[in-house]
Amino acid sequence: MTDPLQHLTPDEVEQWATGLLGATRAIHLAQCADCLAAAERERKFFRELAQLARLAPSADFADKVMAKVRIPTPSGGLEKR
Amino acid sequence: MISPSAALPRAARTTSEEGDGVIGAKDRPANLTGASDQDLVEWAKQGHEPAFRELVRRYERPVFSLLYRMVRDRALAEDLAQETFVKVLNGLASYRAEFKFSSWIFKIANNAAIDHLRKRDLDTLSIDGSPHATTPDEIAATALQLDGRGEDPLQEVEARELGSAIERAIGRLRPEYRACILLRHVEGHSYEEIARILDLPLGTVKTYIHRARNELRVHLQDRRE
Ligand SMILES: [Zn+2]
Numbered sequence: 001m002t003d004p005l006q007h008l009t010p011d012e013v014e015q016w017a018t019g020l021l022g023a024t025r026a027i028h029l030a031q032c033a034d035c036l037a038a039a040e041r042e043r044k045f046f047r048e049l050a051q052l053a054r055l056a057p058s059a060d061f062a063d064k065v066m067a068k069v070r071i072p073t074p075s076g077g078l079e080k081r
Numbered sequence: 082m083i084s085p086s087a088a089l090p091r092a093a094r095t096t097s098e099e100g101d102g103v104i105g106a107k108d109r110p111a112n113l114t115g116a117s118d119q120d121l122v123e124w125a126k127q128g129h130e131p132a133f134r135e136l137v138r139r140y141e142r143p144v145f146s147l148l149y150r151m152v153r154d155r156a157l158a159e160d161l162a163q164e165t166f167v168k169v170l171n172g173l174a175s176y177r178a179e180f181k182f183s184s185w186i187f188k189i190a191n192n193a194a195i196d197h198l199r200k201r202d203l204d205t206l207s208i209d210g211s212p213h214a215t216t217p218d219e220i221a222a223t224a225l226q227l228d229g230r231g232e233d234p235l236q237e238v239e240a241r242e243l244g245s246a247i248e249r250a251i252g253r254l255r256p257e258y259r260a261c262i263l264l265r266h267v268e269g270h271s272y273e274e275i276a277r278i279l280d281l282p283l284g285t286v287k288t289y290i291h292r293a294r295n296e297l298r299v300h301l302q303d304r305r306e
Contacts, residue, residue: 010291045298048247049266054142055149055242057159062137065166072128 004028008035017043118182126173133170140183141166144190147263151194153252155239161197165190181274188278191260198256250300258293265290 004027008016015021016029016039029036109124110116113135116124121139124132144165149158169176169186176185243252251259257279264270264278272290276283 045294046266049262050269052247052267053146053242055146056142057145057162061141061145061159061163062134065137065163065170066130066133068163068167069133069170071130071133072126 004031007032008039013039013042014046017046119178122173122176122178122182125170136170136182137166140186143183143268144186147187147260147268148190148194150243150248150251150263150267151191151256151259152197153239153243155235155242157197161193162190165193180277184270184274184278187264187268187270188280191264191278194260195256246301247297250297253300254293254296258289258296261286261289262293262297 004024006028008021008025008028012021012025013035016026029039109129113121113124113131116132116135118136118139121132121136125136141162145158145162148161148165149155152158152161165186168189176182243249251262254262260279261275264275265272270278272283272286275281275290276286279286281289
């Protein structure tokens with residue numbers, strides 16, 4: 001198994017930053033200031049990205065889409081009938 | 082017959098009972114916001130207009146946001162988003178349920194963005210020198226082109242919406258990297274889902290995301306210095 005003294009890999013740093021790193025590897029962070037600093041920097045960066053706003057299209061977007069959508073007719077136009 | 086207490090028909094039942102259309106009006110909840118994407122797709126295929134609208138409501142912001150950040154032009158992003166939804170909703174008959182609906186719609190949206198950006202790259206080939214910027218200078222040149230249009234009110238909105246340091250840094254990434262970063266960190270897709278959306282090997286997705294993050298850090302560092 002992995003040596004607890006071994007520094008975290010970039011994948012492990014990402015796992016920690018997203019709350020998915022196993023406890024056995026997370027122990028290393030209590031012993032290594034370098035890895036802890038790197039992991040915290042990564043977590044802050046990920047949070048900044050995750051907080052980017054969901055931007056909205058114009059208010060009539062759905063109507064414009066629906067005007068071009070062909071709705072199957074239950075009375076006969078369905079491919080499954 | 083399904084009992085009236087079963088509020089949401091599950092996908093497994095859908096398959097066995099769609100032949101006689103049992104799912105139809107009876108078991109469909111009045112409020113569709115809690116329905117699964119799979120159920121909405123089934124109902125839409127049966128001609129239920131509100132199911133189409135719920136799919137649009139659910140995905141208009143995520144899809145538009147991805148496209149907007151990819152092309153960095155509000156009006157164009159809206160056209161591409163419309164094109165994406167029309168294609169998806171008119172193509173529900175060919176939708177395969179083993180593919181997540183969200184992956185499918187993001188795949189079509191991303192293809193629309195990449196196609197557009199490639200065409201634009203070809204148009205600007207003589208200025209840019211290369212359709213695929215690889216060095217930081219080339220990437221910066223490409224990013225400047227993306228932002229370098231005339232002044233107009235819409236551009237002010239764009240500057241407000243995409244003007245923060247992190248948005249500008251994302252705008253400087255090459256399109257493939259940008260798509261990976263947005264799908265991973267803004268939309269929260271797994272690496273496997275991103276590989277399916279982008280039609281790329283898993284290893285390539287990991288490499289792109291790793292490189293994209295490094296580039297973002299460098300771009301953000303530039304701004305802070
Ligand atoms: Zn360490």
